[in-house]
Amino acid sequence: MSASPKDRKQALRKELREARKAHDAALPTSIRALILNRPPAPLLDLVPEGATIGLYVAVAGEAPTAGYARYFYDQGHPLALPAFTDRSAPMEFRSWDNPYVEEALEEGPFGPQPSGDQPIVVPDILITPLVGFTERGERMGQGAGHYDTWLQSHPQVTTIGLAWDIQKVDMLPLEPHDVPLTAIVTPSRFYGPF
Numbered sequence: 709m710s711a712s713p714k715d716r717k718q719a720l721r722k723e724l725r726e727a728r729k730a731h732d733a734a735l736p737t738s739i740r741a742l743i744l745n746r747p748p749a750p751l752l753d754l755v756p757e758g759a760t761i762g763l764y765v766a767v768a769g770e771a772p773t774a775g776y777a778r779y780f781y782d783q784g785h786p787l788a789l790p791a792f793t794d795r796s797a798p799m800e801f802r803s804w805d806n807p808y809v810e811e812a813l814e815e816g817p818f819g820p821q822p823s824g825d826q827p828i829v830v831p832d833i834l835i836t837p838l839v840g841f842t843e844r845g846e847r848m849g850q851g852a853g854h855y856d857t858w859l860q861s862h863p864q865v866t867t868i869g870l871a872w873d874i875q876k877v878d879m880l881p882l883e884p885h886d887v888p889l890t891a892i893v894t895p896s897r898f899y900g901p902f
């Protein structure tokens with residue numbers, strides 16, 4: 709019997725997480741500071757004035773978001789980050805006051821997140837982490853279904869995947885709940901809008 713999409717995803721996820729880590733670790737510090745430092749013009753074309761931008765705080769291996777966070781903040785956009793009340797709670801977004809101040813965040817079950825005092829918001833533009841993508845806008849994440857579940861109840865949101873070029877694959881095992889992206893940005897290319 710051939711493996712199910714879920715099993716094939718898990719195997720590919722392991723491979724791509726390792727590739728992503730190795731790629732990131734091999735980047736010279738002086739180069740890393742320049743990469744994905746400012747959103748490219750085709751991304752800005754998708755962002756209305758005043759739109760709330762959902763971001764993520766990158767962990768080791770992930771495409772960095774600090775430059776985009778500061779850029780959008782400087783342009784007057786409200787920012788938001790994923791937040792969880794506990795490990796089994798669904799993902800929500802809470803306001804991110806100030807991307808220049810690290811202490812503004814507290815430790816959540818999946819990393820730094822805004823404190824529970826911050827209002828819950830719905831981003832208009834969502835910049836998502838990913839483990840793998842295709843040039844057709846298909847996305848594979850960490851496998852917890854956090855983004856797919858949230859996006860299913862917020863289908864109007866514009867979703868932008870942020871990734872290293874090496875995370876592109878020809879095919880992803882897909883399941884019916886997988887929500888495709890509006891566009892993808894890598895250090896060398898812009899894919900979409902689809």
Ligand SMILES: Nc1nc2c(c(=O)[nH]1)N(C=O)[C@@H](CNc1ccc(C(=O)N[C@@H](CCC(=O)O)C(=O)O)cc1)CN2
Pocket residue numbers: 725764765766767769770790799818819837838849850851852853854855
């Ligand atoms: N930076 C970042 N923030 C994020 C996500 C993400 O992928 N990256 N999420 C995405 O949904 C949500 C949190 N959900 C997560 C669910 C599972 C794992 C996870 O399994 N992590 C692995 C390590 C992965 C690696 O080595 O790259 C682990 O803990 O073993 C991480 C986050 C929201 N915030």
Ligand SMILES: Nc1ncnc2c1ncn2[C@@H]1O[C@H](COP(=O)(O)OP(=O)(O)OP(=O)(O)O)[C@@H](O)[C@H]1O
Pocket residue numbers: 714717847848849850851852853854855856857860883885886
């Ligand atoms: N819309 C949904 N409704 C209910 N469960 C879902 C939904 N989307 C995903 N799931 C659950 O989450 C599990 C993981 O899904 P999948 O492997 O597609 O996650 P992913 O795309 O890698 O992660 P994410 O969406 O967090 O980035 C699925 O097996 C499923 O049980």
